[in-house]
Amino acid sequence: MSADRAIDARRLEASCRDLIGRYDVADWWPAQTQFEVLVGAVLVQNTRWMNVSTAILELRRTGFLAARRLCEIDPALLQELIRPAGCQRVKARRLVSLATWIHDAGGLHALDRLPTPELRSGLLGVHGIGYETADAILGFGFQRRVFIADRYARTWLMRMGLVSDAEPQGYESCRRTVESALLGSPLCMNDLHAAIVLHGQAHCGRQPRCLDCPLTTWCGQNGFGLPPPA
DNA sequence: ACCCAGGGTCATA
DNA sequence: TATGACCATGGG
Numbered sequence: 001m002s003a004d005r006a007i008d009a010r011r012l013e014a015s016c017r018d019l020i021g022r023y024d025v026a027d028w029w030p031a032q033t034q035f036e037v038l039v040g041a042v043l044v045q046n047t048r049w050m051n052v053s054t055a056i057l058e059l060r061r062t063g064f065l066a067a068r069r070l071c072e073i074d075p076a077l078l079q080e081l082i083r084p085a086g087c088q089r090v091k092a093r094r095l096v097s098l099a100t101w102i103h104d105a106g107g108l109h110a111l112d113r114l115p116t117p118e119l120r121s122g123l124l125g126v127h128g129i130g131y132e133t134a135d136a137i138l139g140f141g142f143q144r145r146v147f148i149a150d151r152y153a154r155t156w157l158m159r160m161g162l163v164s165d166a167e168p169q170g171y172e173s174c175r176r177t178v179e180s181a182l183l184g185s186p187l188c189m190n191d192l193h194a195a196i197v198l199h200g201q202a203h204c205g206r207q208p209r210c211l212d213c214p215l216t217t218w219c220g221q222n223g224f225g226l227p228p229p230a
Numbered sequence: 231a232c233c234c235a236g237g238g239t240c241a242t243a
Numbered sequence: 244t245a246t247g248a249c250c251a252t253g254g255g
Binding site: 028029040041042044045046047048049050051052086087090094127128129130131132133136148150151152193194197200201 | 234235236237238239
């Protein structure tokens with residue numbers, strides 16, 4: 001399977017570098033503390049960041065932006081504080097689960113020392129944290145080198161012809177493929193994710209803004225819509 | 231007045 | 244294993 005690997009690591013690296021260079025990727029994930037990154041990762045699930053930031057402001061204003069505090073918070077109060085982010089009942093439970101896991105593990109300082117595989121499986125064990133949220137937390141919260149193979153990423157990679165047709169279908173296979181292909185690359189994976197999302201957003205929506213975009217992406221339905229050039 | 235976003239879980243077939 | 248419903252708010 002690796003003999004005729006259907007991915008050109010050189011071209012992938014060049015394309016990613018090019019993409020990163022086209023977007024302002026600095027401070028793409030605004031956060032004042034490490035814990036705030038983890039909270040934001042849960043709150044942003046299927047939600048615009050604008051709504052998340054007001055919820056985070058509420059949490060900060062009331063002093064609940066700490067794992068220990070969130071473990072004991074009244075669920076109804078937490079729901080009210082994060083209401084601007086939507087799905088408040090669901091996300092309140094998830095935040096408490098996350099905070100409890102952190103507390104039981106001995107705090108973020110203890111978790112920081114764990115190897116990435118252990119940390120990742122631990123995160124995935126928390127109710128409400130799936131692959132994408134776990135990897136966002138690993139990358140932006142714990143500064144680990146992980147590729148976030150979200151839908152934007154998989155679509156972009158496929159449309160660019162950078163991965164085989166089979167890869168984008170599964171999160172994990174795509175993630176592993178890209179991570180191994182970029183093993184020796186100096187590219188910042190967080191910057192790459194930011195650029196991919198910004199690129200996806202720029203090509204999203206009913207008014208495609210980038211029909212003349214030099215990158216090989218297409219505008220239209222579902223993010224990258226129009227069929228690939230024949 | 232729609233539409234859906236920096237997902238994940240759970241119930242079906 | 245593979246879809247689909249569901250969560251829910253606010254900005255465009």
